Amino acid sequence: MTVTSGPGFSLMMENIGLACMHETPLVIANVQRGGPSTGLPTLTGQQDMMQAKFGSHGDYEIIALSPDSPQECFDLTIEAFNLAETYRVPVFIMTDECVGHMHEKVVIPPAEEIEVVERRWYTGPKEDYLPYKRDEDGVPPMIKAGDGYRIHTTGLTHDEHGYPVINAECQKQNVTDIIEKIRGNADKIIKLEEQEIDDAEIVVISYGITSRVAVPAVRKARKAGLKIGTMRLVTCWPFPEKRIRQLSKKIKAFVVPEINYGQMVREVQRNAFDRCKVVSVPHCGGWVHDPEDIYQAIKEASK
Amino acid sequence: MTKKDKAEAENPQEAYLRMDRIPHIWCPGCGIGTVVTSFNEALKKNKEDLDKVAVVSGIGCTGRVAGYVKLDSFHTTHGRAVPFATGLKLANPDMKVVVFSGDGDIFGIGGNHFIHAARRNMDLVIICVNNFNYAMTGGQVAATTPTDANASTAPYGNFEYPFSIPYLADACGATYVARWTALHLRRVTKSIQEALKHRGLSIIEVITPCVTLYARRNRLGDGLNLLKYYHDKSEIIHGADTRTLGIGYQDKLIVGKFVHKEKPTFLDAMNKHLGNVLGDDYQLYGRINNGKD
Numbered sequence: 145m146t147v148t149s150g151p152g153f154s155l156m157m158e159n160i161g162l163a164c165m166h167e168t169p170l171v172i173a174n175v176q177r178g179g180p181s182t183g184l185p186t187l188t189g190q191q192d193m194m195q196a197k198f199g200s201h202g203d204y205e206i207i208a209l210s211p212d213s214p215q216e217c218f219d220l221t222i223e224a225f226n227l228a229e230t231y232r233v234p235v236f237i238m239t240d241e242c243v244g245h246m247h248e249k250v251v252i253p254p255a256e257e258i259e260v261v262e263r264r265w266y267t268g269p270k271e272d273y274l275p276y277k278r279d280e281d282g283v284p285p286m287i288k289a290g291d292g293y294r295i296h297t298t299g300l301t302h303d304e305h306g307y308p309v310i311n312a313e314c315q316k317q318n319v320t321d322i323i324e325k326i327r328g329n330a331d332k333i334i335k336l337e338e339q340e341i342d343d344a345e346i347v348v349i350s351y352g353i354t355s356r357v358a359v360p361a362v363r364k365a366r367k368a369g370l371k372i373g374t375m376r377l378v379t380c381w382p383f384p385e386k387r388i389r390q391l392s393k394k395i396k397a398f399v400v401p402e403i404n405y406g407q408m409v410r411e412v413q414r415n416a417f418d419r420c421k422v423v424s425v426p427h428c429g430g431w432v433h434d435p436e437d438i439y440q441a442i443k444e445a446s447k
Numbered sequence: 448m449t450k451k452d453k454a455e456a457e458n459p460q461e462a463y464l465r466m467d468r469i470p471h472i473w474c475p476g477c478g479i480g481t482v483v484t485s486f487n488e489a490l491k492k493n494k495e496d497l498d499k500v501a502v503v504s505g506i507g508c509t510g511r512v513a514g515y516v517k518l519d520s521f522h523t524t525h526g527r528a529v530p531f532a533t534g535l536k537l538a539n540p541d542m543k544v545v546v547f548s549g550d551g552d553i554f555g556i557g558g559n560h561f562i563h564a565a566r567r568n569m570d571l572v573i574i575c576v577n578n579f580n581y582a583m584t585g586g587q588v589a590a591t592t593p594t595d596a597n598a599s600t601a602p603y604g605n606f607e608y609p610f611s612i613p614y615l616a617d618a619c620g621a622t623y624v625a626r627w628t629a630l631h632l633r634r635v636t637k638s639i640q641e642a643l644k645h646r647g648l649s650i651i652e653v654i655t656p657c658v659t660l661y662a663r664r665n666r667l668g669d670g671l672n673l674l675k676y677y678h679d680k681s682e683i684i685h686g687a688d689t690r691t692l693g694i695g696y697q698d699k700l701i702v703g704k705f706v707h708k709e710k711p712t713f714l715d716a717m718n719k720h721l722g723n724v725l726g727d728d729y730q731l732y733g734r735i736n737n738g739k740d
Contacts, residue, residue, distance in 0.1 A: 162524050289519045289535060290542045292498035296465065296514055298522035307468060308514060308522075 145171040145225070149241075150179045150192050153199070160234055161200030162299045164322055166274070167227035167284065169263070171221070173237040175244035176352075178403075178429030189429035190242035190352055190403040192209065194410075196236045198379050203319050206328035207333060208236040208381035210351040214248045220378070226261035231325055232283050240355040240379060242432060275306040282325035326382055330389050335378040335385065344373030345396045346424065348446050349412060351377040353432055361438035370446050383411045392416035397445035401425035401438045421445055451460050463487035463497070465517050472511060476662075476670030478629030478655025479509050483516070485632050485653075486547070486574065489639035495661045500543045500643075503532040505515065505552035507583045510655075512547040526557030532571050540714060540733025543572065543643055550577040550591040550652075554610050558590065565619035567713040568647045575612060575650060578657035586660030593696040597664045609694065612652040613705050614700040617689040623649035624689065624706035628677035629656060633700060638704060647712050654700060667697070 148156065153174045163170055176192050178184030192199075196208045207227050211220045217239060225237040266273055266285040275295045278284045287293045300308035303316045326333070341347060346365075350358045355376040365372045373395075377384070388411075392398070397420055400409040409424040416422050426442045427433050458466065464487070473479050490500065499519055504513035506525035514522040518627075523531045526548045536544040546553070553561050553575050564571060578728045580598050581587040588598035591612065592605045616624045625638040635653055642649035656662060656673035667673060681700040689705050711719065714733045721729045 158524050159527060161528075235472065288539075289501055290499055290539050293516055294498065296520045296522070298514060299524060305467075307465075396704075 145173070145221075146209060147173040149175050149177050149185075150189070150195075151182060153192055153195065157195075157199045160206075160375075161202060161204065163234045164200065164204040164206065165231040165299045165302075165318075166297050167322065168234070169225075169232050170234050171237065172234065173221070173239060176238065176240045176403075183253045184430050186241065187328070187430045188432065189352065190238075190240055190354065191405075191429060193238060193380060193402070193404065193407045196238055203323060205323045206234050206236060206381060207231065207326065207379070208238045209335075210238045210380050211243060212352050212355050212376065213243065214246050214250045216244065218250050218252065222260070222407055226259065229261045229263050231329065231333075232264075232284070232286070233275060233322075233326060236381075238352070240352045274304040275300065275322075278321065278325075282321065283327055292316055297416045304366040314344065330382040331386075333379060333382060334384050334387075336384055337374075337376040337378055339374045341373030341375065341391070343371055345371040346399060346442055347373045347375055347395055347397075348399045348401070348438070348442065349375045349377065349389055349408075350401055351380055351408070352403075354403060356365035357432045357435060358401055358438050361442060364435070364439050365442045365446075368443075370442065372442065377408070380408065383408075383415075385411075385415045388412055388415035392419040395420050397423055398424045399425060399438070399441050399445050401427070401433050402440070403427045403429050403432065455628070460484060460487050463490060463517055464515055467711075468515055471515055473508060476656055476658035476673075477508070478578070478653070478657075478670075479512065481549075481578055481629050481632060482574065482635060482653050482655065483512055485635040486516075486545075486639055488636045489643060492636065493640050493643050495543065495643060499541060501532075501535055501539075502543065502545050502547050503528045503535060504546070505548040505557060507549040507552045507581065508578070509547060509549035510552060510583075526552055526555070528552065529557055529560040529571070529573070533560075533564060533569055536570060537714070537733075540570075542571075545643075546571055546573040548573075548575065549582070550575055550579070550612070551581040551589045554612060554615070555581070555590040558610075562615070562619045564649070565616055565621040566717075567650050568620055568622055568710050570646055570712040570714065571648055572639070572642045572645075573648065573650045574657075575652050576651050577612065577654050578661055579654075580657060580661045582657045582660050586657075587666055589720075591694075593694055593698070595696040596661070599660070599664065611689070611693045612650070614689040616650045617706050620648070620708065620710075621650050622647035622708050622710050623651075623704075625650075625704040626652040626654070626692065626702045628674075628681055628700060628702060629655040630674050630677040634683075634702075636654065637676045641704075641707070646715075647705070647710055650701045654694075654702075 176189045178189035209220045211217045228235040264285045296306045301318050303309045406424040406426045413422045423445045503521045504510040505528035513522045528548045532544045532546045569573045586599040588601040612662040613624045628633045638651045656670045683703045685703040718731045
């Protein structure tokens with residue numbers, strides 16, 4: 145595991161790609177600040193959400209979680225390790241400066257109560273081991289260096305042996321494998337926190353610190369008689385596409401506040417298509433939203 | 448018997464190579480294969496436990512070595528073989544971790560990683576095949592290209608000052624430093640044998656012919672012509688002052704073993720320091736003397 149913010153995350157992109165290709169379980173926490181470049185050291189942002197998904201070159205899938213409290217930083221870090229081991233994939237904890245510097249009560253349970261997913265070790269005969277031969281769920285089991293398997297891994301497009309095979313056919317297999325092991329298990333991976341969503345006409349989608357900043361705006365809108373539900377993205381990637389499509393058929397609008405110029409809102413727009421309104425509430429970073437701005441956006445969306 | 452079957456049946460290196468991946472991709476006249484042979488010979492002569500030796504390569508022509516050796520072998524990103532190997536070594540202190548990569552990879556893009564591994568005396572063997580240019584990508588000028596040599600990005604000749612690898616390594620704290628050419632095969636083998644036994648950062652530079660790019664662009668002839676150059680212009684001076692080892696274009700090549708000294712490795716230093724500070728609370732990490740204590 146390593147911890148960084150935007151500039152460090154940019155530097156790591158090349159090897160994040162290698163980890164996706166090698167299928168190395170790892171966890172990176174990105175305590176986001178405003179960017180681009182050196183941007184706003186020590187001031188908040190949520191501007192690396194798309195970079196987390198698309199920052200390294202080529203096609204791949206990763207998992208990104210977004211805690212909104214110190215307690216969740218603790219809980220989701222454990223979850224991140226478990227997901228990384230389960231799917232052999234880089235998992236990002238996409239938090240932000242506000243949550244990163246927040247002081248709150250954290251309950252740390254006794255170690256034996258914490259669920260820890262053990263790495264999936266290969267157990268068959270040594271001579272039959274192939275580093276990228278997948279189990280049924282699409283994830284290959286691992287072995288340890290130095291145990292005599294004498295494997296090869298490479299960042300080049302490779303086959304089950306881990307040997308480079310430079311052609312379109314192997315590329316298709318390799319890329320499909322590393323993408324589908326996540327997409328195919330998306331329903332198991334995705335966690336959302338929804339409130340009063342059943343009869344909602346407007347759903348506020350947020351994540352990280354912004355989900356807490358949105359609370360007074362939602363409360364004020366409910367007082368004004370609007371039917372508001374909330375959805376907090378605990379898992380940002382893979383994106384909850386199905387759920388957005390479902391909701392978009394029955395609600396009037398999504399309102400998406402986030403501390404960037406409009407990043408995850410694109411995913412909402414893409415999945416809601418033109419079935420309902422999608423209102424972005426951008427913020428360039430350096431501070432959190434004024435809840436009043438979110439309230440005004442909700443009011444606008446309800447018209 | 449097909450040509451490939453014959454090679455498999457007769458190749459004395461087959462215990463050390465992934466024969467299912469042969470033939471390799473290197474050009475005729477290239478020196479990388481001969482360095483791999485020397486490496487295999489060193490493993491054989493040292494009677495190394497092959498399950499406990501790993502090879503890490505970066506990107507480039509020499510970066511492909513990891514794909515051919517029958518060991519735990521890792522092909523990583525450009526310039527990052529040294530940090531990958533550092534992680535591998537620290538997680539598996541009982542393994543011998545060898546970085547096998549090129550001059551552009553280790554001293555160009557990965558130069559920063561090298562200087563810190565040397566500073567820490569990280570217990571790694573680094574074999575750097577120096578062909579004076581970035582060969583796989585088309586013969587671009589490298590940190591090691593001699594001044595005045597032609598390269599695809601220096602079409603009027605290189606006007607930069609090149610790194611002298613042994614001087615850089617010595618200055619940064621490497622504890623075993625040698626330089627040979629692809630002509631000095633037995634000496635390369637001997638140096639790799641010593642480096643595998645040495646505790647601390649070992650760097651062996653091997654100057655090799657790049658016939659397809661460096662030699663062609665500079666009209667230096669084929670592999671044989673370059674070996675003749677190594678033969679005529681190299682001089683063995685063991686223990687030479689590393690400040691004197693710069694390489695001019697087609698000029699004298701001073702080769703030999705320049706540095707071989709004992710100094711605590713990264714893990715030795717960590718265990719000693721934390722043992723002193725924390726006393727009995729500290730549990731030694733790894734095997735401090737190759738498992739002897």
